[in-house]
Amino acid sequence: MTRLLELDNRELHRILAPVTPPALGVDLSDATGLTNRFATAALSTLVEPGDTDAALVIATLGASTALTAIVERWATDRILRTVAEIDEGAAAVLGGRSRARGPRDVAPPTEEVGPVTRLDEALERWLPRLSLRASVRSLEAAANVGAVFVIPDDELWPTGFGDLGEGAPIGLWVRGRVESLTACDRSIALVGARAATGYGEHVAMESAAGLADRGFAVVSGGAYGIDGAAHRAALASDQTTIAFLAGGVDRLYPAGHTALLTRIAEHGLLVGELPCGSSPTKWRFLQRNRLIAAASRATVVVEAGRRSGSLNTAGHAAAIGRPLGAVPGPVTSPASAGCHRLIQEYGAACVTSAAEMAELTGIAEPLGDVAGAGSVDGVRLRVLDALSPRTPRTVREVATRAGMSERDAISTLGLLDVESLASEREAGWIKAPPQRER
Structure with missing residues (x-):
C-alpha cells in the first residue's frame, strides 16, 4: 500500500x-x-x-x-x-x-x-x-488549524455512532480539545430554528446553563438562533460544548458566528466529517444532523416551526432510539408549531426545564448537588479511591487503580473536576480537599 x-x-x-x-x-x-x-x-x-x-x-x-x-x-x-x-x-x-x-x-x-x-x-x-x-493536502490543512483526524479504532471515538450502523461516519475531523469527545457520553443536543424568537433563545440559554450545572455537555450545530444561544450559555457556564459542522472545521459557517465558533474551538470542539476546505451544502447539513443525534444521549428541540431543519435532527434521534424531548411554546406562535407536532404526533416528551431534559438521558441527577464523596455513585467513588490528596497521578495510573479503561477514567475525572472533588495539576490528578461549610 x-x-x-x-x-x-x-x-x-x-x-x-x-x-x-x-x-x-x-x-x-x-x-x-x-x-x-x-x-x-x-x-x-x-x-x-x-x-x-x-x-x-x-x-x-x-x-x-x-x-x-x-x-x-x-x-x-x-x-x-x-x-x-x-x-x-x-x-x-x-x-x-x-x-x-x-x-x-x-x-x-x-x-x-x-x-x-x-x-x-x-x-x-x-x-x-x-x-x-x-x-495529503487535507491532512496538512488540518494540521495548519490544529485539527485532529479521529477514526473508529481510536479510544476517544464516540460510542453513540455505533447506533448509526452503516450510516456511521468513517472518520471525524476535530478541532479543539480532542479529549472532550468523551463528553459525548454525558451530553444533550439542544437544537431549534435559526429564526428563533426571544422566547426560544431565552429557553435555550436557560436550559444550556442548567444542563451545564448538572455536568452535561451541550451539543448543537453552530447555527444562528437556538444553536448559537445554547453554545454561548454553555461557554459562559465553563462547560464543554460541541458544534457539529456541515463543512470542514476550517470553514467557520455561518460567517456571522466566526467569533463564536472560534471560542468553541478554543474551549470545546468543532467536529465535521468532511476534510478541511469542504463547503457546507444543504445535503451535508441534513447528514450532519444524524451526528448530532447519535453523539448525544438525548435530543431536545427547543423551538421549531413546522418546516424547521431541526425536525430532521429529531427524526434521526427517533430512528436510532434516542430519547427525544420538545419544549412547548405559545399555542399562537408558529415558531413552536414544530415542537407541538413532535409532542402530539411523534411521542416526544414535553420538557420545560433543564431537570426534565436531564431525566431523558437516564443518567443519575445533578452533579451539582453532590456534597461529598459519601453521595458519589460507584464509578466516581472508584476513581476517587484511586486518587491521592497529595501525590498527583496520571490518567493511566488512575485507570489501573480503579480497574477501568482510560477513556472512562478521563470522563469521570472531568465530572469530579466539575464537582470540585478532584483537580488536575501539571503532574497529574489529585483528590481535592473537602469543602468546608460556611
Missing part, C-alpha cells in the same frame, strides 16, 4: 503525526496503523457523509484495501469477489441492482451487459474525486 501511494513510512509519519495527538492512544510506529489511518483520511475526501456503500466496503475490506481497489481501478466483479470471500451478505448488497438506474446503456447493443449495481454507481461517484495529493 505504501508503494502504491509512493509514501514510505517516514513520510506517512510526517503527514499524520501533527493530526494524531497522544490523547488518541495511537502507536505511530505501527506501519499498518499508519497506512490504515491515511487510507481512511483519503477515503473521507472521496465520499459524501452518510455514504452507506462506502461504509460497507470499508467495513468489509478495511480502509487500506478499499482505497487500493479504488486507486488501482479494480473491476466491479473483482471487488465483489473480494468482498464475498469475507462477507457474502455484503457482496449481495453491493452487487444488487442500483435503485436509481436500470441496465447499462453505454455499451454497444451487441454486447451483453448486466444491470448497473450499487457498487458500479458508487465507483462512479468516488472516482472523479480521486486525488491522493488532495488527501
Whole structure:
C-alpha cells in the first residue's frame, strides 16, 4: 500500500503525526496503523457523509484495501469477489441492482451487459474525486488549524455512532480539545430554528446553563438562533460544548458566528466529517444532523416551526432510539408549531426545564448537588479511591487503580473536576480537599 501511494513510512509519519495527538492512544510506529489511518483520511475526501456503500466496503475490506481497489481501478466483479470471500451478505448488497438506474446503456447493443449495481454507481461517484495529493493536502490543512483526524479504532471515538450502523461516519475531523469527545457520553443536543424568537433563545440559554450545572455537555450545530444561544450559555457556564459542522472545521459557517465558533474551538470542539476546505451544502447539513443525534444521549428541540431543519435532527434521534424531548411554546406562535407536532404526533416528551431534559438521558441527577464523596455513585467513588490528596497521578495510573479503561477514567475525572472533588495539576490528578461549610 505504501508503494502504491509512493509514501514510505517516514513520510506517512510526517503527514499524520501533527493530526494524531497522544490523547488518541495511537502507536505511530505501527506501519499498518499508519497506512490504515491515511487510507481512511483519503477515503473521507472521496465520499459524501452518510455514504452507506462506502461504509460497507470499508467495513468489509478495511480502509487500506478499499482505497487500493479504488486507486488501482479494480473491476466491479473483482471487488465483489473480494468482498464475498469475507462477507457474502455484503457482496449481495453491493452487487444488487442500483435503485436509481436500470441496465447499462453505454455499451454497444451487441454486447451483453448486466444491470448497473450499487457498487458500479458508487465507483462512479468516488472516482472523479480521486486525488491522493488532495488527501495529503487535507491532512496538512488540518494540521495548519490544529485539527485532529479521529477514526473508529481510536479510544476517544464516540460510542453513540455505533447506533448509526452503516450510516456511521468513517472518520471525524476535530478541532479543539480532542479529549472532550468523551463528553459525548454525558451530553444533550439542544437544537431549534435559526429564526428563533426571544422566547426560544431565552429557553435555550436557560436550559444550556442548567444542563451545564448538572455536568452535561451541550451539543448543537453552530447555527444562528437556538444553536448559537445554547453554545454561548454553555461557554459562559465553563462547560464543554460541541458544534457539529456541515463543512470542514476550517470553514467557520455561518460567517456571522466566526467569533463564536472560534471560542468553541478554543474551549470545546468543532467536529465535521468532511476534510478541511469542504463547503457546507444543504445535503451535508441534513447528514450532519444524524451526528448530532447519535453523539448525544438525548435530543431536545427547543423551538421549531413546522418546516424547521431541526425536525430532521429529531427524526434521526427517533430512528436510532434516542430519547427525544420538545419544549412547548405559545399555542399562537408558529415558531413552536414544530415542537407541538413532535409532542402530539411523534411521542416526544414535553420538557420545560433543564431537570426534565436531564431525566431523558437516564443518567443519575445533578452533579451539582453532590456534597461529598459519601453521595458519589460507584464509578466516581472508584476513581476517587484511586486518587491521592497529595501525590498527583496520571490518567493511566488512575485507570489501573480503579480497574477501568482510560477513556472512562478521563470522563469521570472531568465530572469530579466539575464537582470540585478532584483537580488536575501539571503532574497529574489529585483528590481535592473537602469543602468546608460556611
